Amino acid sequence: MSFESIYRIAGSAMSAQTVRLNTVASNLANADSAADSPDRVYQARKPVFAAVYNNESLNAGTNFVGARVQLLDVVSSGREPQRRYEPGNPQADRDGYVYYPDINVIEEMTDMMSASRSFETSVEVLNRVKSMQQGLLRLGES
Amino acid sequence: MSIRIDADLGVHVRALELRMQRSEILAANLANEDTPGFQARDIDFAAEMRRLELEDRKSLAGGEAPQLLFRVPAQPSQDGNTVELAVEQAEFSRNAMDFQTSLTFLSMKFRGLKQAIEGR
Numbered sequence: 492m493s494f495e496s497i498y499r500i501a502g503s504a505m506s507a508q509t510v511r512l513n514t515v516a517s518n519l520a521n522a523d524s525a526a527d528s529p530d531r532v533y534q535a536r537k538p539v540f541a542a543v544y545n546n547e548s549l550n551a552g553t554n555f556v557g558a559r560v561q562l563l564d565v566v567s568s569g570r571e572p573q574r575r576y577e578p579g580n581p582q583a584d585r586d587g588y589v590y591y592p593d594i595n596v597i598e599e600m601t602d603m604m605s606a607s608r609s610f611e612t613s614v615e616v617l618n619r620v621k622s623m624q625q626g627l628l629r630l631g632e633s
Numbered sequence: 634m635s636i637r638i639d640a641d642l643g644v645h646v647r648a649l650e651l652r653m654q655r656s657e658i659l660a661a662n663l664a665n666e667d668t669p670g671f672q673a674r675d676i677d678f679a680a681e682m683r684r685l686e687l688e689d690r691k692s693l694a695g696g697e698a699p700q701l702l703f704r705v706p707a708q709p710s711q712d713g714n715t716v717e718l719a720v721e722q723a724e725f726s727r728n729a730m731d732f733q734t735s736l737t738f739l740s741m742k743f744r745g746l747k748q749a750i751e752g753r
Binding site: 493494496497500501503504507508511539540541542557558559560605606608609612613615616619620622623626627630631632 | 649653656657658660661663664665666667668669670671718722725726729732733736739740743
């Protein structure tokens with residue numbers, strides 16, 4: 492029980508949100524990547540978060556725990572690709588169809604905003620905790 | 634008559650410790666803002682302070698962890714997460730301010746002790 496665990500919690504949240512931003516960037520970048528067959532289409536990726544409780548405090552027999560964030564997995568959305576008729580496209584199949592991933596750009600943008608806000612929250616937590624610790628270190632001076 | 638530093642610092646040491654523990658809980662809530670099914674926790678600060686005071690008076694062995702309660706969300710979300718960002722942020726900064734307050738009280742106590750020791 493110290494400031495150290497708060498740093499760890501905020502750090503885990505920041506790295507989780509970074510992965511989330513990473514997937515958003517990947518999804519947005521590949522929103523217009525066409526493919527010549529449905530199974531070769533880019534699949535939108537989504538991170539899965541889970542709360543992980545500190546093992547040491549569980550072993551100590553206390554119910555007092557702060558939960559870190561763990562990235563369980565990055566899953567693909569599994570949405571059906573969109574089929575478009577584009578005979579001029581070099582990637583078109585025999586019938587003139589290409590396949591686009593079903594990525595909702597607005598959804599991804601809101602996800603991005605949410606991720607960056609959460610990241611900023613963690614930065615703010617770190618700053619606050621830092622000033623708390625500095626205040627504690629200066630205790631007894633003057 | 635001697636100066637007993639422990640007794641003189643009074644309740645502020647306990648308050649500071651509890652504030653620190655609470656800031657960890659609130660930091661965990663903020664960190665798990667996007668974790669599905671995560672339930673926000675908090676402690677009842679007044680009740681914990683009363684319990685610590687009681688332990689002190691009966692000179693019981695302390696060190697018992699504070700009791701974690703669940704936050705009741707104003708608007709529950711679909712994925713079972715009960716963290717409300719604005720509420721948690723407000724609580725976190727209030728807790729940080731209260732921490733600074735306790736620190737200020739403590740350093741005032743120290744200053745008083747120093748003056749008593751130096752006899753000025």
